Amino acid sequence: MPVNRREFLSLAIAGSAVALMPRASRAADTRIDVLLDEPIGPIAPNLYGHFVEHLGGVVYDGIWVGEGSKIPNANGIRQAIIDHMRRLPPAVIRWPGGCFADSYDWRDGVGPRSARATRTNFWVNDMTSRPDGPATYDPNRFGTNEFVRFCRLAGGEPYLAANVRSLPARDFYQWVEYCNSPAGSTTLAELRAAGGDREPFRVRYWGVGNESWGCGGNFTPEEYATEYRRFTAWLPRYGVDLALIGSGPNAGDLAWTRRFFTSMAERGEGRLAGLWGWALHHYSWNVSRGATTDWNAGKGDAVAFTPDEWYELLNEADRMEGLITGHWAVMGEADRRRRVKLVVDEWGAWYRPGTEVAPTHLFGQQSTMRDALLAALTLDTFHRHAEKVAMANVAQLINCLHSLFLAHEDRFVATPTFHVFEMYGGHVGGQSVRAAFSAPRVSYDRVNGKGALWGLAGSASVKGRTLTLTAVNPAIAEPRETEIAVRGASIVNARATTIAATDIHAHNTFDRPDAVRPREDRVDSPRGGVLTYRFPPASVTRVTLDLA
Ligand code: AHR
Numbered sequence: 372m373p374v375n376r377r378e379f380l381s382l383a384i385a386g387s388a389v390a391l392m393p394r395a396s397r398a399a400d401t402r403i404d405v406l407l408d409e410p411i412g413p414i415a416p417n418l419y420g421h422f423v424e425h426l427g428g429v430v431y432d433g434i435w436v437g438e439g440s441k442i443p444n445a446n447g448i449r450q451a452i453i454d455h456m457r458r459l460p461p462a463v464i465r466w467p468g469g470c471f472a473d474s475y476d477w478r479d480g481v482g483p484r485s486a487r488a489t490r491t492n493f494w495v496n497d498m499t500s501r502p503d504g505p506a507t508y509d510p511n512r513f514g515t516n517e518f519v520r521f522c523r524l525a526g527g528e529p530y531l532a533a534n535v536r537s538l539p540a541r542d543f544y545q546w547v548e549y550c551n552s553p554a555g556s557t558t559l560a561e562l563r564a565a566g567g568d569r570e571p572f573r574v575r576y577w578g579v580g581n582e583s584w585g586c587g588g589n590f591t592p593e594e595y596a597t598e599y600r601r602f603t604a605w606l607p608r609y610g611v612d613l614a615l616i617g618s619g620p621n622a623g624d625l626a627w628t629r630r631f632f633t634s635m636a637e638r639g640e641g642r643l644a645g646l647w648g649w650a651l652h653h654y655s656w657n658v659s660r661g662a663t664t665d666w667n668a669g670k671g672d673a674v675a676f677t678p679d680e681w682y683e684l685l686n687e688a689d690r691m692e693g694l695i696t697g698h699w700a701v702m703g704e705a706d707r708r709r710r711v712k713l714v715v716d717e718w719g720a721w722y723r724p725g726t727e728v729a730p731t732h733l734f735g736q737q738s739t740m741r742d743a744l745l746a747a748l749t750l751d752t753f754h755r756h757a758e759k760v761a762m763a764n765v766a767q768l769i770n771c772l773h774s775l776f777l778a779h780e781d782r783f784v785a786t787p788t789f790h791v792f793e794m795y796g797g798h799v800g801g802q803s804v805r806a807a808f809s810a811p812r813v814s815y816d817r818v819n820g821k822g823a824l825w826g827l828a829g830s831a832s833v834k835g836r837t838l839t840l841t842a843v844n845p846a847i848a849e850p851r852e853t854e855i856a857v858r859g860a861s862i863v864n865a866r867a868t869t870i871a872a873t874d875i876h877a878h879n880t881f882d883r884p885d886a887v888r889p890r891e892d893r894v895d896s897p898r899g900g901v902l903t904y905r906f907p908p909a910s911v912t913r914v915t916l917d918l919a
Contacts, residue, residue, distance in 0.1 A: 412758035424469035427733030428770035431505035456525035470586035473536035480514020535580030592630035648714035655687035712761035719773025743787035754830035801832030861900030871910035
């Protein structure tokens, strides 16, 4: 579906008010103009954060294999996951939930491991048709010390979610004391030391509840604001600049954001000063293309999907942009000094059951090329809003929804999403700059008419004289012949890495771990400072450009 020249120019100009550079190739129907002089904000490593919940096979089987295990491990933690995480940007890891967090008593997971209590897991009711195991009755072998050790081994930083629904505020500030009080200073510091960690963990990031509009207590926004104030009115700091994260909205629920912020600001706008982040959750799940909004009926299979479901899911993920700008605008009504940032601490694809690698892996699902594109377009969205989004956590790390890894017993594999995280890591620490993409849109069938999605989208960041440009081509069959120009510099050299499979259903398995992986792609020399590159169909690409 080519665009004519007039439409092409109007698209580019509407998007950017850019003075277009001369065209280098007549075949190109797509253009990217990178605007070095329009900085957005630094790309924080925490946009590449993770999420680990005591749910299905995430902790037990996925991460924790135990110190006596034949599976290679460090302090009981699966070595393969440590090694792979080390290849990613060093980011926060959120734990222990999710909904589980509001049923979790951190005291159950400290002290001698053999003496720890076994508790009924929050998710027990969803596990009824699954074999019993640590996912149903949690033995608490993996507690605070083990989690912080995992973070350190993996190169990450802990982000703990406190229980607001079923424990008093005292347990929250004592958990902070357990983690952060100086060596030898308190009884809880001694307990931490008995668990092997004399020095304080200095945990900075703390979530105050999770989904408090639902599993976290069924609060109204005003009730939650009261709880939030009570839980945070006093916390011991021990010299740590605590970053408190409030339980924000379910996807597009602007009323939750508005009513919470209004309620907080009624006590003076200064009340918002202590709130570091506002958590937004958005899952992409409904592939019914307009047939239903039912949570179960709307879901599709992780692997066996139609081309229309491919596009529909990507469109669902693309809602992230509107969610960020929508909630950000509402937050600004009360937070005029823009003290509070967005934290998208749960995002990803959610399919119906059936592709999990082991029966105990509740919400476990395979991850295909579609998930690679979903991850990439979401990370690009975060980059484009780097001044608003301070942290994001893909849900969840292993053996669950949109996972980077799948593991069962001694088998382990990295998914296409892992490769996207690794490829995109080059952005971290760079300055996000505006990039205007203009490309023919792609269309597909919905139940009552057509759906449409952009033809190429992405993000750009600059570090010194190196530009990192990432882009997603969602079209299943069409490559995108693209001219790339940089306003304020000319391109000297370029290298491209791409993940593209001829089959949109391609995925990695224990037996074929490299079915999907990135490859280096040929790039022509730039002409007149402009580069022409062909983005393959159904692909995620990183182009690294040396600038003069
Ligand atoms: O990620 C799975 C669940 O989804 C989390 O526990 C909850 O916060 C969300 O509803």
